[in-house]
Amino acid sequence: MHPSPTIDYERPALTAEVQAADPLHADPVIATVPALNNKGDVAGLIAAMRAIAPMAGTVAGWGPVECLAAMRDLGLIIGSVKRHGPEPLNLAPELVPVLQLLGERTDMVPRDTILHYTVWNPAGPRQRMYTDDQQEGHLQESVRIVFPDLQKALGRLEGLSDLAPADALFAVHLGEVAELLQPTVESMALVSRHVTPAFFAHGLRPYLEAARIDGVDYFGPAAAQLPMWLVDKALWANDHNDTEYEEFLLNLVPYSLPRWRRMHANLAGGPSLAGRVVAAFGPDPERAPIAVRNSAAALVRALRVVVMFRGRHLGIARQVYELDDTYTEGSGGGSVDLLRQILNLTKENARLSGRPTEPGSATRPPAQRSAGQG
Numbered sequence: 001m002h003p004s005p006t007i008d009y010e011r012p013a014l015t016a017e018v019q020a021a022d023p024l025h026a027d028p029v030i031a032t033v034p035a036l037n038n039k040g041d042v043a044g045l046i047a048a049m050r051a052i053a054p055m056a057g058t059v060a061g062w063g064p065v066e067c068l069a070a071m072r073d074l075g076l077i078i079g080s081v082k083r084h085g086p087e088p089l090n091l092a093p094e095l096v097p098v099l100q101l102l103g104e105r106t107d108m109v110p111r112d113t114i115l116h117y118t119v120w121n122p123a124g125p126r127q128r129m130y131t132d133d134q135q136e137g138h139l140q141e142s143v144r145i146v147f148p149d150l151q152k153a154l155g156r157l158e159g160l161s162d163l164a165p166a167d168a169l170f171a172v173h174l175g176e177v178a179e180l181l182q183p184t185v186e187s188m189a190l191v192s193r194h195v196t197p198a199f200f201a202h203g204l205r206p207y208l209e210a211a212r213i214d215g216v217d218y219f220g221p222a223a224a225q226l227p228m229w230l231v232d233k234a235l236w237a238n239d240h241n242d243t244e245y246e247e248f249l250l251n252l253v254p255y256s257l258p259r260w261r262r263m264h265a266n267l268a269g270g271p272s273l274a275g276r277v278v279a280a281f282g283p284d285p286e287r288a289p290i291a292v293r294n295s296a297a298a299l300v301r302a303l304r305v306v307v308m309f310r311g312r313h314l315g316i317a318r319q320v321y322e323l324d325d326t327y328t329e330g331s332g333g334g335s336v337d338l339l340r341q342i343l344n345l346t347k348e349n350a351r352l353s354g355r356p357t358e359p360g361s362a363t364r365p366p367a368q369r370s371a372g373q374g
């Protein structure tokens, strides 16, 4: 067992370094993957994976940058083989310990995640892709443009646990969260503009299947792994969630970065920001201090951005899954019905949180209720 080092995933240069890294000298081999996929050449894909596979001893000497880049490249071939049917690691079992070591040394799952496939994947001629269709590149870009600000938003949300809703800074930081979440909405516009439902359904979705590694099925690099679930947890879901969404998000936790897994653990059992803002209103919302009203307004702004993202995302997902009923679930283990449910929960919490702040409103603060009801 190798100790997993503490890695600063927020070090500004990390992303560019991983994108630039090619520790497996895989550039020429990876460039052949779309052609091998077009031919359904499983033997060729396995040979490609063996050609770039590192020795465990080599991995043990690597830092996080090399490990992340190596996982990115092996992961692309794992998803490719799985797309054509076989379990990739049954055909190349000698790679299991290497994947496990890469996972350990980066404190992540022993498979590539959405971050390997998008954020740590270089744009341009070295971009790792399953297909030779530029629509795939647009989808990768649509995730890349979300992640840096999403990461900052989570940092702000984490910091809010030390501030009271009556503190003027609470509204300021929540307002920043609303801004930082805005790229999720832009991302949906990018997808609508450049990606057809048919390409996602037939061209890409089959590459995002789970693969078995040492007896455990690991999801393919699905965008559902982006920690929007953690944004929800902090904003409203920590004390308002329903069981189906909770179950779905718990399956996604292992695919996030160590810091976000820790934040999730730290939030457990505590109130959400919505719960705290509601409590701060006290029994007479009319008399609530202005800072508390501002905090509620900022909370609603942030929730509305999430609602906008989810409304557009649901529209896209519905089109794709209506087109083809081969898959009853998305690549992250959920369904379009679940997406609708999550959207409704978010809307409901935005509506409840907003009530006390409506100008001239004499309504009571939002009740603490199970969002699954009614």
Ligand code: HEM
Binding pocket: 139, 142, 143, 146, 184, 187, 188, 191, 195, 200, 222, 223, 224, 225, 226, 228, 229, 310, 313, 316, 317, 320, 329, 330, 331, 332, 333, 334, 335, 336, 338, 339, 342
């Ligand atoms: C054609 C493009 C897309 C389709 C068809 C699609 C479809 C889906 C489906 C069916 C789910 C349900 C859960 C699952 O994955 O199993 C889902 C979840 C999710 N997707 Fe997408 N997706 C697309 C693009 C994106 C993009 C570009 C992003 C982000 C930039 C994204 C972010 C998410 C998130 C965060 C979830 C988790 C549920 C939530 O937070 O609402 N998706 N997607």
